[in-house]
Amino acid sequence: MHKTMQNLTIHPLTHPLTGTRRVPGDKSISHRALILGALAEGTSDVVGWLPAADCYATLHVMRALGVPIEHDPATPTRVRVHGVGLHGLREPENVLDCDGSGTTMRLLCGLLAGQSFFSVLTGRDALRRRPMRRVADPLRRMGAAIDGRDGGNLAPLAIRGAPLRAITYEMPIASAQVKSALMLAGLYAEGETVITQPGPARDHTERMLHAMGAPLTLEANTVRVQAPQAPLRPLTAPDGGAFVVPADISSAAFLIVAALLVPNSTLRLVDVGINPTRTGILDILQRMGATWALDNVREDAIEPTADLIVHHQPLHGTTIAGDLVVRAIDEFPIIAVAATQAEGETIVRDAAELRVKETDRIGNVARELRKMGADIEPLDDGFVVRGPTPLRGATVESHGDHRLAMALTVAALIADGPTTLQGADVMADSFPRFVETLLGEVEETQA
Ligand SMILES: O=C(O)C1=C[C@@H](OP(=O)(O)O)[C@@H](O)[C@H](O)C1
Numbered sequence: 001m002h003k004t005m006q007n008l009t010i011h012p013l014t015h016p017l018t019g020t021r022r023v024p025g026d027k028s029i030s031h032r033a034l035i036l037g038a039l040a041e042g043t044s045d046v047v048g049w050l051p052a053a054d055c056y057a058t059l060h061v062m063r064a065l066g067v068p069i070e071h072d073p074a075t076p077t078r079v080r081v082h083g084v085g086l087h088g089l090r091e092p093e094n095v096l097d098c099d100g101s102g103t104t105m106r107l108l109c110g111l112l113a114g115q116s117f118f119s120v121l122t123g124r125d126a127l128r129r130r131p132m133r134r135v136a137d138p139l140r141r142m143g144a145a146i147d148g149r150d151g152g153n154l155a156p157l158a159i160r161g162a163p164l165r166a167i168t169y170e171m172p173i174a175s176a177q178v179k180s181a182l183m184l185a186g187l188y189a190e191g192e193t194v195i196t197q198p199g200p201a202r203d204h205t206e207r208m209l210h211a212m213g214a215p216l217t218l219e220a221n222t223v224r225v226q227a228p229q230a231p232l233r234p235l236t237a238p239d240g241g242a243f244v245v246p247a248d249i250s251s252a253a254f255l256i257v258a259a260l261l262v263p264n265s266t267l268r269l270v271d272v273g274i275n276p277t278r279t280g281i282l283d284i285l286q287r288m289g290a291t292w293a294l295d296n297v298r299e300d301a302i303e304p305t306a307d308l309i310v311h312h313q314p315l316h317g318t319t320i321a322g323d324l325v326v327r328a329i330d331e332f333p334i335i336a337v338a339a340t341q342a343e344g345e346t347i348v349r350d351a352a353e354l355r356v357k358e359t360d361r362i363g364n365v366a367r368e369l370r371k372m373g374a375d376i377e378p379l380d381d382g383f384v385v386r387g388p389t390p391l392r393g394a395t396v397e398s399h400g401d402h403r404l405a406m407a408l409t410v411a412a413l414i415a416d417g418p419t420t421l422q423g424a425d426v427m428a429d430s431f432p433r434f435v436e437t438l439l440g441e442v443e444e445t446q447a
């Protein structure tokens with residue numbers, strides 16, 4: 001069980017959501033800034049970093065591997081990573097705690113597979129239940145020695161680093177974590193590692209490694225990577241200044257849906273990452289009848305960003321399947337909330353991956369939203385929501401899942417009475433001060 005059990009009482013909103021918000025930095029990019037920055041020769045200054053539990057797990061793990069990382073709690077969104085080079089990591093003295101972060105565990109598996117030392121990855125109960133064979137199996141084919149519970153599928157994972165050989169691998173599932181783990185291992189392998197993905201999983205690792213000078217080629221859904229002959233360059237902005245982490249579109253999604261659902265609302269969300277592998281939520285909401293505006297579009301850095309302006313609008317049901325699911329994989333708890341207020345049926349298919357996220361996001365989203373009166377039916381690989389249904393205040397449970405907790409908070413804003421959310425503090429895994437940011441009680445500053 002996830003042990004924190006802080007209750008939060010949420011009252012229905014009696015006023016619109018208006019103004020400007022900056023949601024915290026992108027979680028995927030914040031993890032990668034630490035891991036990839038560590039492999040550079042030189043210092044990467046990072047601003048807009050996400051000071052949330054998942055990314056702190058990566059920070060502590062990288063420090064335990066001998067990487068000097070400066071982080072001052074007084075300026076929590078800034079980090080300075082003193083890269084140790086591809087061959088500068090050292091054997092950790094203790095097990096590496098990935099807390100609740102699947103991204104940390106899976107990317108680190110790939111990184112540690114090719115080192116000349118022994119390491120053990122572990123984490124919270126929920127993480128130790130998540131499948132790791134998807135990374136461990138292809139890494140074993142590259143020559144890695146990885147053992148764990150359940151025949152090597154479940155953490156703790158013990159990794160005896162070994163010389164690796166490149167493989168050609170067709171990923172059975174679209175997963176940026178698997179792809180990134182294999183790319184990291186590919187940096188240490190003899191030969192060219194060729195990875196083909198079945199769908200467009202987020203490409204932050206590709207973009208960042210390319211900017212760092214790694215020998216990497218991309219075509220359609222295939223990535224090829226080789227061991228670099230020259231040192232990797234630190235991460236920077238195009239002008240040579242600090243590398244800027246965009247605001248996380250997966251965090252913005254909760255505010256976007258809140259603005260759509262709460263009458264008379266208009267929100268401007270600044271500097272949001274609009275990498276096309278992450279904007280599935282915008283495409284889905286568009287199919288549900290929503291419009292929004294992009295302002296200040298900037299495409300000169302490693303990751304494109306824009307301000308997103310969205311206002312209250314009626315929604316209708318749609319069908320979501322195929323590649324669109326991959327491009328919005330973390331957004332389904334909040335999409336389910338939007339669907340409860342949409343006219344007609346919203347059908348999600350091809351999303352069986354949701355069953356193995358922080359929690360079973362199909363079962364738990366359906367279970368908790370039903371307590372609030374939603375008409376939602378779980379499917380093996382998705383769900384069906386019929387709307388619109390008025391939501392009622394209820395006692396609901398986060399199940400230790402940050403995205404479920406935030407989705408339920410948004411649902412509670414439009415319920416007919418107060419809602420008690422049990423286990424609310426888990427929101428800090430990806431979005432510190434979520435409620436204050438949503439309600440506009442946090443000053444809008446970047447670093
Ligand atoms: O690579 C990443 O940073 C992530 C990839 C996705 O997981 P999968 O690779 O398992 O789809 C996503 O759900 C997770 O929140 C972050």
Ligand SMILES: C=C(OP(=O)(O)O)C(=O)O
Pocket residue numbers: 054100101102103104330357358403430
């Ligand atoms: C699934 C998620 O993250 P992770 O896999 O890193 O735990 C998430 O943030 O929704």
